Amino acid sequence: MVNPSGPAADAREARLLRNAPFIAVELDAQRRITVWNEAAARVFAVPAAEALGAAIEQLLPAADGFWAGLAEGGPRTATHTRKDGAQVTCEWTRQIEHDAAGAVTSIACYARDISDRVARDTTLRLEGAMLRAIIENMNIIVWTMQHDGICTYHRGKGLESIGMPQHALVGQNIRELYKSLGREPLDGALAGTLQHTATEVHGACFENWMIPVRGEDGSSELIVALSLNVTEQREGERALREKLLQIEQQQQVIRELSTPIVEVWDRVLTVPIIGMIDRGRATELMDNLLQAVARTRARFAILDVTGVEEVDTGTAGHLVGLVRAIRLLGAEGVITGIHPNIARTIVTLGVETGALTVRASLREALGHCIREMSGSRE
DSSP states (O other): OOOTTOHHHHHHHHHHHHHOSSEEEEEETTOBEEEEOHHHHHHHTOOHHHHTTSBHHHHSOOSTTHHHHHHTTOOOEEEEEOTTSOEEEEEEEEEEEEOTTSOEEEEEEEEEEOHHHHHHHHHHHHHHHHHHHHHHHSSEEEEEEETTSBEEEEEOTHHHHTTOOTTTTTTSBHHHHTGGGOSHHHHHHHTTOOEEEEEEETTEEEEEEEEEEEOTTSSEEEEEEEEEEOHHHHHHHHHHHHHHHHHHHHHHHHHHHHSOOEEEETTEEEEEEESOOOHHHHHHHHHHHHHHHHHHTOSEEEEEEEEOOOOOHHHHHHHHHHHHHHHHTTOEEEEEOOOHHHHHHHHHHTOOOTTOEEESSHHHHHHHHHHHHHHHHO
């Protein structure tokens, strides 16, 4: 870099170049480094003592032919990989010095580190692509609202489902359009608090997330909102609840049919029991039977277990509990239809049977009840 103004000017220029905030590199005709300022040493993590005399292509690798192309006026932006593996993107300019014969004597190269800008641009492009993917493929509406209530953005595939065009509400006042829904969520978002609401508008159900965006002074200057159309999910949930209610009602009918309480004689009830008796079924059976005993003022309740082929400790305990509960209402419980294997199991389990009235068949149990009532009348 020749300065015709003399040695003092050359020294001053060299000092300014060395301390410049931008990268300054000088190359000779063979593209060996002759000047390497402090900014270059800092950005590329290579001290001047190591850089001077090195070929620029080896010290700062770039895309094939970049340095030769730069000297000839080619591409000006390149990404360089440092020795530590970090990548630096720079925007270069160059100035070529020639001798009297027109031969190249030096190439002055100046650059700015634009890595942060490139990273921001890459992030912005990625976020833009993500936003486009969301608004074009999900049943969602993205909208923004300023402090004065004016909508500045209104897009999304969700608009199609309610018959609205893209940007339909841009320029309109959101507060006024939807004032019937209440202003609390909008006010809360503008005050700086994330809001989540569920609304029904335009014949559809939406879940809304209103996100406050803060300005440089920290105050909320904008709301960015996402409105997800959940109409199908809500209809599915309603259908599921109705189905579950129907199933519950059917199960109730089945339970009632599986243990019907029949008044087979004046003040004599019979309950045919089929299958196992778990805690839930025993509780329901006891409630229904005790209510029937109280309602009919029954003297006897016959528990017919002909349809029970196996019994465990829980089932045996429930049967005994039923008999005891009936007795507390002033009636007598009679068990009938016990299979031989059930009898063996009850004995093996050690269930107390001394207080139980047992008959072999429903006919014998009914006869027992009639005789007892006839004797009591006498």
